Amino acid sequence: MAVAARSKRLESVGGERLREALVGYAFVLIPMAIFGMFFLYPMVYAFYVSAHDWGGLEGKLGYVGLDNFRDVWNDEQFWIWPPEFHSGTALWNTFYYALLVVPLQMALGLTVAVVVNSGIRGRGFFRSAFYFPALTSSAAITAIAIYLLNANGLLNAGISKIVGRDFTHPWFGDSSTALESIVALNAWTTSGTMMLFYLAALQSIPTDVYEAAAIDGAGIWRTFWKVTFPLLKPAHFFVAVVSIIGALKLFDQAWIVSSGSGGPAGSTMTAVLYLYRVTISEFNYGYGAAIGVVLFLIIFTLTLIQRLLFGKAEIGY
Amino acid sequence: MEGGSVERTRSLRWLYLIGVIGAVTLLAGVTAAASAGKSEDAAPTTKAARTTVTLAGWSLAGNRAEQNALLRTIAQFERRNPNIDVDYQAIAGDYDAAMLARFAARRPPDVFYVDSLDVPDYLPALEPLNDDIRRNKFSTKPFFPRLLNAFRVRGQIYGFPKDWSSLGLVANTQMLNAAGIRTPPKTWAQFTAALQRLRARNAVPNGAPACLSLDWARILAFIYQNKGAWLNPARTRSLINSPQNRATVTQYLGWFRSGLARTPAQLGVGWCGQALGEGKAAFVFEGNWIVGFMQTGFQNVRYRIYPMLRNKAGGNLAFTVAYSIGKFSSKKAAAWRLLAFLAGPVGMRTWTGGGIALPSRSDVRIPPGRSALVNAAPSSRPWQFVSGFDRVVDLAGKELEATFEGNQTVAQMLQKIDAATKEALER
Numbered sequence: 001m002a003v004a005a006r007s008k009r010l011e012s013v014g015g016e017r018l019r020e021a022l023v024g025y026a027f028v029l030i031p032m033a034i035f036g037m038f039f040l041y042p043m044v045y046a047f048y049v050s051a052h053d054w055g056g057l058e059g060k061l062g063y064v065g066l067d068n069f070r071d072v073w074n075d076e077q078f079w080i081w082p083p084e085f086h087s088g089t090a091l092w093n094t095f096y097y098a099l100l101v102v103p104l105q106m107a108l109g110l111t112v113a114v115v116v117n118s119g120i121r122g123r124g125f126f127r128s129a130f131y132f133p134a135l136t137s138s139a140a141i142t143a144i145a146i147y148l149l150n151a152n153g154l155l156n157a158g159i160s161k162i163v164g165r166d167f168t169h170p171w172f173g174d175s176s177t178a179l180e181s182i183v184a185l186n187a188w189t190t191s192g193t194m195m196l197f198y199l200a201a202l203q204s205i206p207t208d209v210y211e212a213a214a215i216d217g218a219g220i221w222r223t224f225w226k227v228t229f230p231l232l233k234p235a236h237f238f239v240a241v242v243s244i245i246g247a248l249k250l251f252d253q254a255w256i257v258s259s260g261s262g263g264p265a266g267s268t269m270t271a272v273l274y275l276y277r278v279t280i281s282e283f284n285y286g287y288g289a290a291i292g293v294v295l296f297l298i299i300f301t302l303t304l305i306q307r308l309l310f311g312k313a314e315i316g317y
Numbered sequence: 318m319e320g321g322s323v324e325r326t327r328s329l330r331w332l333y334l335i336g337v338i339g340a341v342t343l344l345a346g347v348t349a350a351a352s353a354g355k356s357e358d359a360a361p362t363t364k365a366a367r368t369t370v371t372l373a374g375w376s377l378a379g380n381r382a383e384q385n386a387l388l389r390t391i392a393q394f395e396r397r398n399p400n401i402d403v404d405y406q407a408i409a410g411d412y413d414a415a416m417l418a419r420f421a422a423r424r425p426p427d428v429f430y431v432d433s434l435d436v437p438d439y440l441p442a443l444e445p446l447n448d449d450i451r452r453n454k455f456s457t458k459p460f461f462p463r464l465l466n467a468f469r470v471r472g473q474i475y476g477f478p479k480d481w482s483s484l485g486l487v488a489n490t491q492m493l494n495a496a497g498i499r500t501p502p503k504t505w506a507q508f509t510a511a512l513q514r515l516r517a518r519n520a521v522p523n524g525a526p527a528c529l530s531l532d533w534a535r536i537l538a539f540i541y542q543n544k545g546a547w548l549n550p551a552r553t554r555s556l557i558n559s560p561q562n563r564a565t566v567t568q569y570l571g572w573f574r575s576g577l578a579r580t581p582a583q584l585g586v587g588w589c590g591q592a593l594g595e596g597k598a599a600f601v602f603e604g605n606w607i608v609g610f611m612q613t614g615f616q617n618v619r620y621r622i623y624p625m626l627r628n629k630a631g632g633n634l635a636f637t638v639a640y641s642i643g644k645f646s647s648k649k650a651a652a653w654r655l656l657a658f659l660a661g662p663v664g665m666r667t668w669t670g671g672g673i674a675l676p677s678r679s680d681v682r683i684p685p686g687r688s689a690l691v692n693a694a695p696s697s698r699p700w701q702f703v704s705g706f707d708r709v710v711d712l713a714g715k716e717l718e719a720t721f722e723g724n725q726t727v728a729q730m731l732q733k734i735d736a737a738t739k740e741a742l743e744r
Contacts (some may be wrong), residue, residue, distance in 0.1 A: 057421070057442045151583055168583065170583055175722055261714065262711075263714065265715055265718035265719040265724070266719070277711065278708075282705065282708050283438045284705075
């Protein structure tokens, strides 16, 4: 009934509505053109380039079919089978990084959000303070971290004081701690953003659930695990997706820390940094594009899997 | 109610699709127009008009002495060529990335730096110069042949070396005096002895006797000193996996193992020159670039550049950079004028006069105190391989670091580098 009535009304004002829509689209035309030029077109073009042998300098692209992808498959600098962390291979470095940083970011973000949400004194200050690192340029933070974490840096000076002997471990200069140092750095800088997502979700939880829990005699700890945590499920999904995508795209910190080399011993060579090096230093656009397509497929698949795992579940109050 | 909103989203989706298609079409049009406009660029400029030539190089902002020398040289050219203006573009950050973008856009600078290592990769974008050389009767004889040859491919010259440097043994003389070292070490054995002495006398309290980089652009010099090589002279075969190379790398890493040397990372510095400046090492192996660096930040440190070490033979690397002309430059005549001046005797004298660089021409006077670097010319081989070798150098660097950390043996490392080298040569 209602449907029929509405579509009738639509017909009568159809012309006006169309005009309205056209005006609307005229407004979004410029952003759409920019989106098309800088996202859509390069993306489609990357797929095209990945099937070609192109050094960037020659005008013509030589079609090679799936050759680039076969090379990626056999590239022992990109990945090896069986998977091995700390093997200096770009893909496993990236997964290793994601495996460490994602839970850390989520835990840190959630903890901080709960603290800020708890109504303690000066919460406004804490909210800004925790979000501050996310506002600062990651390049600037990394550049400063290089000084703090170098062999004679502040951190080692502090450790030396505590252990009582000279401690000069180069955190970014040793393959066993370089990527882990970036993990620590990024968990800290991005926790503010994660906090914001969690905070929004926390505030949307209705208070009557908490009241019911209180009446049932649940303590703080129990309320958190039995009420708050499950109700944050959509937030968990969203934060996990954002965090994983961000982790798989790691580039800037790795590039700055190793001055672009992915060293020491390939420990900070992430998939995107490898893509960059192949394209720029080795003048191999086709191969770089192929790596980009592979990465796209990996991230896309992972997101789909997450969607299937988390997405269907409704929140049951 | 609900049905209406579905219908609404459906029509919205339709319009969205139209929008996307429209944007893509618009974009294609813009691209086509841009490429159509390209051909108009080649229109000849009128003779009376002033021409502007672009000159690009990596930024020298970190080294004021070098930057001033280049600006002086450019000003001198403009005075002599009133109808040519030079637009100097200092490229900060990743030079290769920036240049590649300009090449790909077919809008390269007219004249630009090309590192000898990058010649094989840059080749498709470089203008061959033999015709210009003949037409303008530009003599290439004064250039040191090994340096010029770094930019010669199958008989064609693609650039003129703007300057060069070999490696020298750079020493903090105060520390040598403190350790009672009167004569600088000349051989590997003497070097080891000197390092031991420096350590015994605690002459470098805040660092290590030597700072060595985990860098093939250093180790390869030692490989040559041990009569080894990476490639054969024709650059067709891999010679990296040999007993003498194994011995060389083992010796180089041995200086770290015995605690006589440390890497820049271990010393908490960016590179070994900084370690020398900050008094964290008595010996480093660097080239002429150390001079400008020490002038800028560490005037109080007393140091000297001694000849590179030798073992079975003398061996050294030559690092050189050329000025080249872009193949797609629309102002080649003016670009040639600039190139010929910068690489000619007058321009090079201005550029190298202050001692921040070593002349690549024999008819330009060498700055005082650099004989150790210049005399190495006959035993220096250019830091240059074949096209696509960046990948191998990358891998070799990674494997070297892994070997340094004790994750594999020197023999295993050389095997891997050998395999990668062969693969690159086959391509």
